[in-house]
Every structure is written in structure tokens, then in C-alpha cells.
Amino acid sequence: MLFAQSEGGTLFFTPPASTVAPQVDSLFYLIFWISAFFFALIVGLMVLFVLRYRRRPGVEAQKTAHHNMWLEAAWSIIPAILLVVIFVEGVLGYLDLRNPPDEAYEIRVTGRKWSWAFQYPNGHVENHLHVPAGRPVRLLMTSEDVIHSVYIPAFRVKMDVVPERYTKAWFEATKPGTFRLYCAEYCGTEHSNMVADVVVHEPGEFEAWLEDASNFLDKMPPAEAGKLLYERRGCIQCHTTDGTPKAGPSFRGTFGSEQALADGTTVKVDENYIRESILEPLAKVRAGYRPVMPTYRGQLKDAEISAIIEFIKSLK
Amino acid sequence: MSATVASQSAPHPQADAPTNYLTVTRGWRSWAYTLDHKRIGVMYLVAVLASFLLGGIMALILRMELVTPKKLFLSEDLYNHMFTLHGAVMTFLFIIPSIPAALGNFLLPIMLGAKDLAFPRLNLASFYLWVAGAIFFLLAILLGGLDTGWTFYTPYSTTTNTSVIAATIGVFVLGFSSIFTGLNFIVTINTMRPPGMTWFKMPLFLWALYATSIIQVLATPVLAITLVLLAAERVLGIGVFDPKLGGDPVLFQHFFWFYSHPAVYIMILPAMGVISELISVFSRKHIFGYRFIAYSSIAIALLGFLVWGHHMFTSGQSQRAAIIFSALTFSVSIPSAIKVFNWLTTMYKGSIWLATPMCYALSFLFLFGIGGLTGLFLGALATDVHLHDTYFVVAHFHYVMMGGTLIAFLGGLHYWWPKMFGRMYHEGWAQLASLIIFIGFNLTFFPQFIMGSRGMPRRYARYDAEFQPYHVMSTTGAILLGIGLVLCALVLWHSLRRGRKAPANPWGGATLEWHCASPPPLENFATAPTVGDPYDFDGLVYKGEEEGYVFEPKQQPAKREAQPEPATV
Numbered sequence: 033m034l035f036a037q038s039e040g041g042t043l044f045f046t047p048p049a050s051t052v053a054p055q056v057d058s059l060f061y062l063i064f065w066i067s068a069f070f071f072a073l074i075v076g077l078m079v080l081f082v083l084r085y086r087r088r089p090g091v092e093a094q095k096t097a098h099h100n101m102w103l104e105a106a107w108s109i110i111p112a113i114l115l116v117v118i119f120v121e122g123v124l125g126y127l128d129l130r131n132p133p134d135e136a137y138e139i140r141v142t143g144r145k146w147s148w149a150f151q152y153p154n155g156h157v158e159n160h161l162h163v164p165a166g167r168p169v170r171l172l173m174t175s176e177d178v179i180h181s182v183y184i185p186a187f188r189v190k191m192d193v194v195p196e197r198y199t200k201a202w203f204e205a206t207k208p209g210t211f212r213l214y215c216a217e218y219c220g221t222e223h224s225n226m227v228a229d230v231v232v233h234e235p236g237e238f239e240a241w242l243e244d245a246s247n248f249l250d251k252m253p254p255a256e257a258g259k260l261l262y263e264r265r266g267c268i269q270c271h272t273t274d275g276t277p278k279a280g281p282s283f284r285g286t287f288g289s290e291q292a293l294a295d296g297t298t299v300k301v302d303e304n305y306i307r308e309s310i311l312e313p314l315a316k317v318r319a320g321y322r323p324v325m326p327t328y329r330g331q332l333k334d335a336e337i338s339a340i341i342e343f344i345k346s347l348k
Numbered sequence: 349m350s351a352t353v354a355s356q357s358a359p360h361p362q363a364d365a366p367t368n369y370l371t372v373t374r375g376w377r378s379w380a381y382t383l384d385h386k387r388i389g390v391m392y393l394v395a396v397l398a399s400f401l402l403g404g405i406m407a408l409i410l411r412m413e414l415v416t417p418k419k420l421f422l423s424e425d426l427y428n429h430m431f432t433l434h435g436a437v438m439t440f441l442f443i444i445p446s447i448p449a450a451l452g453n454f455l456l457p458i459m460l461g462a463k464d465l466a467f468p469r470l471n472l473a474s475f476y477l478w479v480a481g482a483i484f485f486l487l488a489i490l491l492g493g494l495d496t497g498w499t500f501y502t503p504y505s506t507t508t509n510t511s512v513i514a515a516t517i518g519v520f521v522l523g524f525s526s527i528f529t530g531l532n533f534i535v536t537i538n539t540m541r542p543p544g545m546t547w548f549k550m551p552l553f554l555w556a557l558y559a560t561s562i563i564q565v566l567a568t569p570v571l572a573i574t575l576v577l578l579a580a581e582r583v584l585g586i587g588v589f590d591p592k593l594g595g596d597p598v599l600f601q602h603f604f605w606f607y608s609h610p611a612v613y614i615m616i617l618p619a620m621g622v623i624s625e626l627i628s629v630f631s632r633k634h635i636f637g638y639r640f641i642a643y644s645s646i647a648i649a650l651l652g653f654l655v656w657g658h659h660m661f662t663s664g665q666s667q668r669a670a671i672i673f674s675a676l677t678f679s680v681s682i683p684s685a686i687k688v689f690n691w692l693t694t695m696y697k698g699s700i701w702l703a704t705p706m707c708y709a710l711s712f713l714f715l716f717g718i719g720g721l722t723g724l725f726l727g728a729l730a731t732d733v734h735l736h737d738t739y740f741v742v743a744h745f746h747y748v749m750m751g752g753t754l755i756a757f758l759g760g761l762h763y764w765w766p767k768m769f770g771r772m773y774h775e776g777w778a779q780l781a782s783l784i785i786f787i788g789f790n791l792t793f794f795p796q797f798i799m800g801s802r803g804m805p806r807r808y809a810r811y812d813a814e815f816q817p818y819h820v821m822s823t824t825g826a827i828l829l830g831i832g833l834v835l836c837a838l839v840l841w842h843s844l845r846r847g848r849k850a851p852a853n854p855w856g857g858a859t860l861e862w863h864c865a866s867p868p869p870l871e872n873f874a875t876a877p878t879v880g881d882p883y884d885f886d887g888l889v890y891k892g893e894e895e896g897y898v899f900e901p902k903q904q905p906a907k908r909e910a911q912p913e914p915a916t917v
Contacts, residue, residue, distance in 0.1 A: 044801040060731050060801070067721035074688060074717050078710060081695040082702070085631070093632040093699040093885070104637050107689040108682055115678040118728050123671050125730025130667055178504040179597055181662060181737060185803025188734040192663045194598065195503060196591030199664045212812065214805045216662075216737040218497050219504060221424050224808035279424075322509065 132202030143180035147266025258343025389454030435498030484518030530564030556621025619756030631698030644683030708759030715751025740800025766850030784832030791825025851896025
């Protein structure tokens with residue numbers, strides 16, 4: 033059924049995947065049916081009147097009252113009552129959406145042009161959001177530059193991410209799977225690529241995943257660890273590995289080359305230049321690119337920077 | 349017989365008045381320096397239509413790009429520039445001035461039986477301010493573009509290296525154009541109503557323009573101040589909105605929407621005024637619930653100032669504020685609902701003529717119905733959190749702004765076109781155009797509701813493949829919509845060249861503009877016309893040889909009155 037709320041999704045909704053989603057969907061469909069009724073009434077009467085009272089030769093318009101207090105009061109008051117119902121339902125759902133339970137698992141979210149960083153209580157940072165099913169998760173969010181917005185349609189959750197301020201969102205995922213997280217507040221060039229996956233793990237498997245994910249630096253060769261960091265920490269949003277430029281230059285074939293800078297000088301791309309570009313991105317901007325990269329100072333450890341350098345070196 | 353009657357009520361029928369406002373003087377200077385409200389109205393009309401063409405071309409480019417999820421031909425940056433300019437041009441250059449400045453300027457004095465607005469020079473000044481503002485906009489496009497979105501949200505707008513300053517100066521200047529027009533309308537309506545035209549004998553179009561003018565005068569200065577602060581922050585580094593300088597980025601949103609939400613009513617109220625005229629005239633029925641419609645215009649204008657926070661339910665404003673704004677938002681929907689029901693009741697037992705303007709009016713009821721009702725989903729807090737900043741919002745405001753205001757503008761344009769230019773257009777082709785526009789519009793924007801509630805965010809140059817079918821439908825509709833609009837333009841253009849001469853009153857309207865010739869002479873009326881009920885059609889009789897209506901004295905009961913009266917009192 034296209035218009036009824038259901039587990040399998042409807043015309044207007046993907047299947048609900050959080051505890052608040054069914055509540056949002058049912059309010060949506062309540063408004064939908066009220067609207068459908070009034071729309072059918074308006075258009076129905078309009079079509080009826082046009083057919084019934086279409087201008088014909090020799091037939092004059094009939095006189096009717098110029099106003100009717102009772103009729104006008106009725107169509108002011110009846111919709112008003114329905115609106116109160118919609119308003120109250122909206123407020124109740126909103127309070128549930130906005131106020132997380134006390135025992136929620138907290139994940140810190142940082143938005144920056146144009147990637148997400150999700151930090152877990154043990155300090156592990158990644159660009160995709162991993163959460164356990166069946167447990168409330170609280171997002172404590174801030175931005176490093178402009179306003180972004182975390183939007184997870186499957187959970188019906190959205191909250192702006194504002195610089196120099198913390199905002200909060202919460203949800204409890206109801207089933208394992210992979211969902212989309214979008215930036216919903218326009219933030220510049222790569223806004224439409226500022227998306228992430230939300231991976232919902234089976235209740236017991238989340239801790240194992242986190243343990244495993246946190247230790248990758250010790251377990252694999254630096255270049256491979258660098259590749260993971262490249263994917264997880266947002267480099268991938270603006271730098272490709274196939275030679276095509278995006279908001280930033282591609283990593284392929286760049287190490288060891290001479291590159292022109294925006295100020296007219298040139299630079300040799302070596303370990304120190306890459307390190308400087310990560311920590312102070314605006315110091316030496318490559319010619320043809322806008323000075324838009326945020327700094328990673330304080331966010332990447334030395335070992336992580338070294339791993340990224342090794343990864344770039346490996347891209348001959 | 350009909351000629352003599354017509355000349356009594358219409359002092360300058362075409363036969364004895366060879367010159368009209370279009371032909372009375374010649375040469376470009378006579379237009380550039382004109383103080384005639386009708387010529388200024390026509391210049392506005394040309395200007396806003398040119399802006400609409402520009403904004404429309406941008407819309408088609410955007411829709412073409414969105415046929416595929418990946419890049420088709422626009423880079424992300426170009427896409428961002430394009431949607432920003434589409435929104436800014438359509439909002440500031442087209443919709444806000446469309447009905448008030450183009451149609452309102454032309455009609456307001458004539459509907460009052462007056463010679464001109466209260467301040468003709470101010471009127472011309474407001475037109476040139478519009479031109480200056482538009483030039484700054486074009487400069488913004490040429491000097492590195494603009495990629496902030498038409499909303500200029502900080503801190504993005506204070507940090508991007510595109511020409512925000514040129515664009516904000518443009519909007520600032522356009523704002524003054526809007527304020528001057530509003531001021532002029534308020535003073536004119538307050539002081540220049542003819543004897544007998546009390547407030548509640550005014551055509552509802554004038555009530556709508558009056559309510560609009562109140563908003564223009566009270567809200568626009570806030571936008572001006574906000575944009576000055578924005579420019580000051582960019583140029584002087586004063587921290588108002590940028591948190592890095594100690595400012596508050598969300599404050600900008602409060603300031604911006606304090607203007608821009610009332611501005612939504614600047615856009616829709618005049619449209620509602622046009623529809624009130626059209627429904628009544630083409631149903632040949634007295635408007636139902638005149639006072640409720642008039643009061644609801646004022647109610648919308650005042651309540652419209654109190655609901656700006658509903659644009660910010662996910663911005664981090666306090667929960668208490670969000671709840672209050674949600675409640676106030678629902679209260680604004682009541683006056684709109686009242687209007688719709690009153691229009692419908694007006695049609696009851698009428699004699700409905702499906703001429704082109706009425707086709708647009710019915711189209712308006714359908715589209716504005718959807719636009720208004722989908723506002724309920726966005727006013728309710730829990731659903732808005734999900735739908736905010738998705739295509740659902742894009743679809744909603746296009747149904748209101750385009751399905752509402754543009755359609756009413758086109759309806760009004762077709763209704764008053766014979767009055768403005770003295771020519772009739774081809775009825776069949778004009779109706780066909782309105783039908784294509786209606787179908788194309790729905791095909792363009794209805795799929796956007798669905799993809800929006802399924803999670804497609806707005807302002808996305810690239811998107812997930814699951815949304816492609818909806819985007820393809822939408823683009824197909826946009827092409828159809830474009831064809832309909834081009835056809836509409838061709839029909840109107842053709843009428844200027846080949847259309848038959850328009851009678852003084854082709855539709856049987858009872859408001860005063862139908863008492864003067866088409867097109868009106870320079871001074872509109874030689875003697876002040878007699879004021880009657882603007883929605884009483886009893887004295888109007890169709891004359892085949894005139895191909896239009898003439899005002900005839902009331903025949904019954906008995907012929908007691910010696911003097912014929914133009915319309916019943």
C-alpha cells in the first residue's frame with residue numbers, strides 16, 4: 033500500500049529504521065489524510081461548480097447571499113481544531129526527537145568542509161558513523177568552519193552543526209544495515225559530496241568492530257593504514273587517487289614532482305611539504321585551487337600523518 | 349445606443365479618443381522620464397519579465413544537470429552559482445515586484461478612479477532603484493559569481509570568496525525600491541480614494557496591495573540592516589555573525605527570516621488579491637465573504653511577522669521557541685483557508701466563463717491548495733525536522749511561489765492585458781498555454797515532494813542514484829513547463845501585432861478600471877467615475893457589436909431614476 037505506514041516503506045518514506053521514525057511517519061500520514069480530504073473537497077467542489085454552473089447562453093448567475101456568518105465560522109473553526117491536533121502531535125514527536133535518554137552512548141561529531149569526523153569514546157575517529165542497534169546514541173556535534181547539518185533520512189533525524197557551539201541529536205537504531213547520512217545545510221563546493229554511511233551493527237558486534245577498527249595502525253603496513261586514514265578522515269572528499277583534480281589536487285603521481293603554487297613560486301612535493309599541507313593547508317596553496325582546506329592540526333597524530341605520507345608516496 | 353451609454357460611463361471610448369497613454373508622446377525620453385504610473389507599470393512589466401526569463405533559463409540549466417546523479421556538464425561550483433542566482437533573481441527581481449510593481453502600479457490609481465499615484469516622482473525613483481539593484485546583481489554574476497544561496501547564511505557568506513558585497517548592495521537597493529513602492533501605495537489608498545469608496549467598497553485587489561505595502565514598509569528595512577551588518581563584517585571584520593570574531597551565525601538566520609518570511613506574504617498576498625477579482629468576475633457573482641477576505645489579508649500580513657522561526661526548527665534554537673513558532677505558524681494558515689473557501693463559494697450558482705484568466709485562477713486554486721496544505725507538514729515540528737532542507741521544502745515553496753504567485757500573475761496579466769495594451773489575444777492558444785503550464789508544473793514539482801520525504805537534500809549538485817527517476821520526471825516536467833511559458837509569451841506577443849482591438853470592458857468587470865478606455869488615456873478619467881459595489885455585475889450588459897460589456901442603467905424595478913448610473917450602488 034503506497035500511502036499507509038508500513039515496515040517495508042511507502043511512497044513517501046523509506047522503511048523506518050529508528051525508534052522515533054514510526055512516530056514521525058504516522059504524523060506525516062495523519063496530516064496527509066487530512067490534507068487529502070480538504071484537497072479533494074476543494075478541487076471536487078471547484079470541478080463540480082465549473083461543470084454545473086458553466087456559462088450558457090440565456091442563463092444568468094443566480095443571486096446568493098454575499099456572506100454567511102455560520103458558514104464562514106464553520107470553515108474557520110473546524111480546520112482550526114484539526115490544526116491544534118496536528119500541532120500537539122508535532123510537539124510531542126519533537127520533544128521525543130530532541131531529548132535523548134540519559135544512558136545514551138555518546139559519539140562526538142565534527143563537520144568541516146567537506147567531510148565528517150565521528151569520534152568514539154575511546155578516541156577512535158572515522159568518517160562513517162558506526163552505531164549499535166537497540167541502544168540510544170547521542171551525537172554531540174560542532175563545526176570547524178561553516179554551518180553543516182546532520183541528516184539521516186532512515187532515522188528521520190536532522191540537526192544543524194554550528195561552529196563554536198555544541199548541538200545535540202539522538203536516535204536509537206532498530207535494525208542492522210547501512211543507511212545514508214547527508215549534510216543538509218548548504219556549505220559550499222562539495223556540499224553534495226559531504227555524505228557518509230551509517231553502519232548499524234548487531235547489538236553484540238559493535239564493540240568488537242570498534243576494538244578492531246581502533247588498532248589498525250599497529251596491525252598493517254603504513255601505506256595501507258594511510259589508505260584507511262585517507263578514506264576515513266575525509267581526505268577522499270577532495271583528493272582523488274586517479275589523477276583527476278577535485279576541490280584539491282589528486283594524490284596520484286604527485287610525490288616527488290615540482291608543482292606551481294598560487295603565489296607563482298614552485299614547490300617540490302616531499303614529506304615535509306605534505307606534512308605542512310596537512311597541518312597548515314593555506315601556507316602553500318597549489319596553483320589553480322581555492323584556499324579552502326581546513327587544518328588537521330590536533331586531529332591527526334604523528335604516526336597517522338606518516339602513514340598518510342607513505343600512502344601518497346605509494347601512488348606512483 | 350450602446351455607444352452613447354458607453355461614453356457616459358467611459359469618458360474616453362476609443363472612437364473619440366485617438367490618443368492613449370501609449371501614444372500620447374513618443375521617443376525613448378518620453379518613457380525614461382515619464383511620471384505616468386501606467387508607463388512605469390509597463391516598464392516594470394518588461395523588467396520583471398526579463399528577470400523571469402533569466403531566472404527561468406537558469407532553472408532549466410539546473411534541471412538539465414540533475415538528469416544524471418553524476419556530473420553531466422556543470423561542475424559543483426557552477427551548479428552552486430546557478431542555484432544561488434536562480435533563487436536570488438526569481439525572489440528579488442521577479443516575484444517580489446511582479447504583481448505589486450507591474451500590475452499594481454498600472455492598476456491601483458485607475459481602480460481608485462485617480463489620475464496617478466500620490467507620489468509620481470517617487471514611483472519613477474523606485475523603478476530606477478530597481479534597475480540599479482538589478483545592475484548590481486548582474487555585476488555580481490560577472491565579478492566571480494555568487495555561491496551563498498539566496499539566503500546568504502553566515503558564516504559561509506562571510507567567508508566565501510565570491511561577490512557577496514555586490515549582491516548585498518543589489519538587494520539593499522532593491523529593498524528601497526520595494527519600500528518606496530509600498531509607501532506610495534499606502535499613501536495613495538489612504539488619501540486618494542474617490543468619494544463613495546469607503547474601505548469596504550474597495551476592490552479586494554487593493555486590500556491585498558495595501559496589506560502587502562504594510563509588510564514592505566515594515567519588514568524590508570530589517571533586511572537592509574542585516575545586509576549592511578553582513579557587508580560590515582566582510583569588509584571591516586566586525587564580529588556580528590562570524591563566531592571566529594565573537595558573533596553568532598544563528599543570529600543572521602533570525603534577522604534574515606524576520607524579513608524573508610513576511611516577504612513570502614509580499615509575494616502571495618497580491619496574488620490572492622488578483623484571484624479574488626478573477627473568480628468574482630468570471631463567475632459573474634458577488635464575491636462571497638468580502639470582509640473575511642479583506643480582514644484575512646491584514647491578518648496574514650500581521651501574523652506573518654511572528655512566524656520566522658519556523659525556518660529554523662533544526663538550527664539549534666531553543667525547544668520553547670520552536671514550539672511557539674510552530675503554534676503561530678498554524679495560526680497563519682487559517683486566513684488562507686478562509687480565502688480559499690470564500691473563492692469556492694463565490695463560484696456557487698455563478699455563470700462560470702472559462703476564459704484564460706479564469707483557467708489560471710482555477711489552476712491557482714489547485715496548485716495553491718497543494719502548496720498551502722503541504723505547509724502543514726512543515727509547520728508541524730516532528731515532521732519538519734525530517735523534511736527541512738529537503739526537496740519537500742523545494743516543492744512546497746515552488747507550489748506556493750510559482751503555482752501561487754506566478755500563476756496568479758499570469759492570470760492577472762491575461763485579465764488586464766486588453767486594458768494595458770488595447771489588444772485581445774487568441775483565446776484558444778492562451779488557454780492551451782495555461783493547460784501546458786499546469787501539467788508541466790505538476791510534473792516538475794510533484795515528484796519533488798516524494799524524493800524529498802524519501803531523503804533527497806536540497807542544493808545537491810550530485811545525488812544518490814535511487815533518486816534519479818524522480819529527477820528525470822521533474823526535468824521532463826520543467827521542459828514542458830518551459831514550452832507552455834514560451835507559448836504563453838508568443839500568444840501575448842502576437843496579440844500586440846495582430847490582436848483585435850480590445851473593448852473597454854471585455855470580461856464584464858465592475859471595478860473602475862473597466863470604465864475607462866482600453867488602453868486608458870493619459871489622465872485615466874476626464875471626470876471622476878461614479879463608485880459602486882466593485883462586485884455587483886447587474887448593470888453590465890454584453891454588446892455583440894462592441895465585443896465587450898457596457899455599463900447600463902438598472903432597468904428594474906421600473907425606471908425611477910432619471911440619471912443612468914454606471915454601476916449599482
